[in-house]
Amino acid sequence: MPSAAPSARAVPAKQTLSHREIAELMPHSVPFLLVDRVIELEPGRRGKGIKNITVDDPLLLGHFPEQPVMPGVLIVEACGQLAAVVCAAERAHQPKLESSGGRRPLEILAMIERFKFLRIVTPGDQLILEAVIGKQFQNMTRIEVSARVGRNLIAEGTLLATRGS
Amino acid sequence: MTSQMKLAIERRSELTAKVKNILIDRLSLKAEPNEITEDAPLFGMGLALDSIDALVLIVGIEDEFDISLNTTDHQIYRSINTLVDHLIGTEAAKATHV
Amino acid sequence: MFKSPLHDIFSAAGAVFEERAGYAVAQHTAAGIDAEAEMIRGSIGIWDHSDLGKLRITGHGARELLDRTVTGDIDGLPENSIRYTLILNESGHIVSDVQVYNNFDEFLLTCTALKKDEVLAALNAANSEGVTIEDVTSKYAAICIEGPEAWRIPSALADLDIRSLRLLTFEQVTVAGAPSLLSRIGYCGEYGYVLLIPVDSAAEALRQILEQTPQAKLCGRAIQDLLRLEVRSFNLMKDVPKGESPLQAGLHWMINFQKPEFPGRDAIVAEKDNGLARKLVAFECSAPVRQNHLDVVRDEGDPIGYIVNYDWSERRGKTIGLAYLNDPYGWPGLDLLAETPGGLIPIRTVSAPFIQAASNRVQVS
Numbered sequence: 001m002p003s004a005a006p007s008a009r010a011v012p013a014k015q016t017l018s019h020r021e022i023a024e025l026m027p028h029s030v031p032f033l034l035v036d037r038v039i040e041l042e043p044g045r046r047g048k049g050i051k052n053i054t055v056d057d058p059l060l061l062g063h064f065p066e067q068p069v070m071p072g073v074l075i076v077e078a079c080g081q082l083a084a085v086v087c088a089a090e091r092a093h094q095p096k097l098e099s100s101g102g103r104r105p106l107e108i109l110a111m112i113e114r115f116k117f118l119r120i121v122t123p124g125d126q127l128i129l130e131a132v133i134g135k136q137f138q139n140m141t142r143i144e145v146s147a148r149v150g151r152n153l154i155a156e157g158t159l160l161a162t163r164g165s
Numbered sequence: 166m167t168s169q170m171k172l173a174i175e176r177r178s179e180l181t182a183k184v185k186n187i188l189i190d191r192l193s194l195k196a197e198p199n200e201i202t203e204d205a206p207l208f209g210m211g212l213a214l215d216s217i218d219a220l221v222l223i224v225g226i227e228d229e230f231d232i233s234l235n236t237t238d239h240q241i242y243r244s245i246n247t248l249v250d251h252l253i254g255t256e257a258a259k260a261t262h263v
Numbered sequence: 264m265f266k267s268p269l270h271d272i273f274s275a276a277g278a279v280f281e282e283r284a285g286y287a288v289a290q291h292t293a294a295g296i297d298a299e300a301e302m303i304r305g306s307i308g309i310w311d312h313s314d315l316g317k318l319r320i321t322g323h324g325a326r327e328l329l330d331r332t333v334t335g336d337i338d339g340l341p342e343n344s345i346r347y348t349l350i351l352n353e354s355g356h357i358v359s360d361v362q363v364y365n366n367f368d369e370f371l372l373t374c375t376a377l378k379k380d381e382v383l384a385a386l387n388a389a390n391s392e393g394v395t396i397e398d399v400t401s402k403y404a405a406i407c408i409e410g411p412e413a414w415r416i417p418s419a420l421a422d423l424d425i426r427s428l429r430l431l432t433f434e435q436v437t438v439a440g441a442p443s444l445l446s447r448i449g450y451c452g453e454y455g456y457v458l459l460i461p462v463d464s465a466a467e468a469l470r471q472i473l474e475q476t477p478q479a480k481l482c483g484r485a486i487q488d489l490l491r492l493e494v495r496s497f498n499l500m501k502d503v504p505k506g507e508s509p510l511q512a513g514l515h516w517m518i519n520f521q522k523p524e525f526p527g528r529d530a531i532v533a534e535k536d537n538g539l540a541r542k543l544v545a546f547e548c549s550a551p552v553r554q555n556h557l558d559v560v561r562d563e564g565d566p567i568g569y570i571v572n573y574d575w576s577e578r579r580g581k582t583i584g585l586a587y588l589n590d591p592y593g594w595p596g597l598d599l600l601a602e603t604p605g606g607l608i609p610i611r612t613v614s615a616p617f618i619q620a621a622s623n624r625v626q627v628s
Contacts, residue, residue, distance in 0.1 A: 111217050135224055137236040140216040142224060160217055166562055170597060177594045195521060199535050202515040204495050204545060204615040208623070209430055210347060210450070211495075211516055239619055244495075246595050246614030253596070 015041040025088040034078035044090030046132045049082045055123035070121035075155045079145035083131035107161045115157030125149045139163045180249045191225035192218050203245045267313035268404050268465040276481045284376040286314035291483035299482040307410040307479040315405045316379030320370040324392035332389045334518040334525050340365045345431040349517050350385050355530025356506045360499050404465035409455035411621045417456050419475045439468040452494030452620030489574045495615035501572040512543045542593025545615035547581045559602045560586050567592050583617045
């Protein structure tokens with residue numbers, strides 16, 4: 001009889017997700033899907049992602065014509081979207097308990113508890129986004145997020161998001 | 166009044182003041198502690214907190230008391246008084262593990 | 264004696280009526296109060312509050328009049344919203360609890376029938392701008408619906424997304440062909456709705472409700488006292504028998520201390536700053552105690568307070584109640600004694616609300 005060795009299914013921390021895999025998990029789409037790639041992922045717990053800033057980004061054309069700068073609120077949005085991917089990845093592993101008509105639950109921003117913007121972001125930068133899922137109560141989740149370019153901390157903050165449908 | 170009762174009242178009073186201050190501070194309430202009802206329901210007809218307020222309050226209490234709060238037992242979150250009950254309970258539990 | 268337009272329907276359910284402020288009020292139905300409690304806590308209970316005092320306040324200055332008469336904020340009350348608040352007299356004692364509705368170009372104020380005249384007097388005394396105050400009590404019936412499943416009825420009755428009707432808000436709806444107000448407001452801690460409907464359409468509306476939702480059962484008013492007590496809802500007729508102040512009764516949340524002016528403000532701010540002489544505290548005791556048998560509270564030998572409101576709670580499996588305790592006894596977690604005709608019995612002060620209503624766990628769909 002083969003020995004029943006327990007198969008260690010470790011949580012894949014270095015899991016990466018391509019843009020297509022991200023799009024499948026999320027209700028967002030271009031031009032408002034602000035996470036290009038996920039480079040580290042612990043479903044439901046934390047994740048790291050990338051957003052490339054390019055000179056032809058339609059969201060930067062008017063901000064500002066002479067000097068394109070990524071708006072702070074879009075940095076918040078990109079961080080929030082990464083958090084949403086982290087949560088969605090956990091749900092993707094869970095058995096579907098009931099049919100919700102094929103509709104994905106929406107993670108909606110409920111509160112920007114605090115956010116600091118330390119440096120501007122310009123075309124050519126690659127934003128490394130990080131999200132750590134914290135305390136949860138009922139439908140509300142608290143997330144610590146940050147964005148870096150290289151070694152420089154660009155922004156960091158704390159968001160509350162609620163799960164609706 | 167027995168000295169035991171006196172101690173219990175002091176402890177209760179202290180913890181309640183602390184929780185009220187956390188509530189006022191973290192939720193940026195324009196209220197003083199003596200303007201807040203301890204027995205009023207936290208949600209609904211009473212203090213009317215929403216779930217954002219609740220989570221911010223929970224994090225505030227965790228930070229100030231250096232503990233982790235159970236967020237699935239809703240009985241804890243009926244009122245400020247029941248929150249304090251829980252804090253006293255976890256304190257007592259800690260004490261017996263000395 | 265006034266009879267509600269729903270009188271006959273309740274009569275048919277075996278209701279026992281008693282006179283209250285000139286109205287025949289159904290105290291309980293043939294089912295009995297224990298069954299009625301189970302309906303309201305377990306599915307849907309419907310009772311008649313048509314005797315509810317209703318005042319329509321219109322005209323330029325209506326909002327300001329209300330804002331300076333009640334303790335809560337009316338200035339910032341949004342349209343379609345309700346403020347549950349108090350009217351105090353100049354010495355800071357409670358005249359009545361009231362609900363103020365912001366119905367676009369008019370305000371509606373509701374209060375218990377027993378205090379309507381005093382509330383009217385308070386408004387009239389403050390009415391320096393000729394605001395129109397109309398007593399519309401006899402024009403509208405009030406059907407109260409409460410319970411974890413109560414949301415099914417407004418969903419069926421009025422074509423609206425019931426989830427969008429948040430607590431203390433209301434919508435104008437058409438029921439049984441009549442323009443009515445459906446508000447989400449409840450006092451027992453469960454999902455609760457009040458339908459204010461013109462008297463001529465009330466009976467038809469109730470018949471429709473009962474037909475469409477067979478699980479809904481008629482209840483009387485007597486069970487309200489216990490259900491409100493369980494969730495520490497203010498009971499004007501029980502909680503302040505000696506004119507105790509709203510702060511002593513724990514009603515700070517109904518008062519907007521930022522407001523610079525309302526009757527009684529000076530008195531309660533002074534009391535707040537000096538500290539409360541007594542506090543209304545919740546207590547429990549394991550023995551079932553008959554009405555009118557609990558009185559003075561003692562610590563060992565000394566009288567330190569008195570009991571005002573108590574009853575046996577099936578859900579707690581204990582006698583629950585409220586007592587005014589002198590400073591410094593006003594805290595949960597104390598073992599004290601209560602006087603009964605048969606001697607002293609142990610009671611313990613506890614935190615309120617006594618129970619978590621089932622509705623908190625219900626997902627409206």
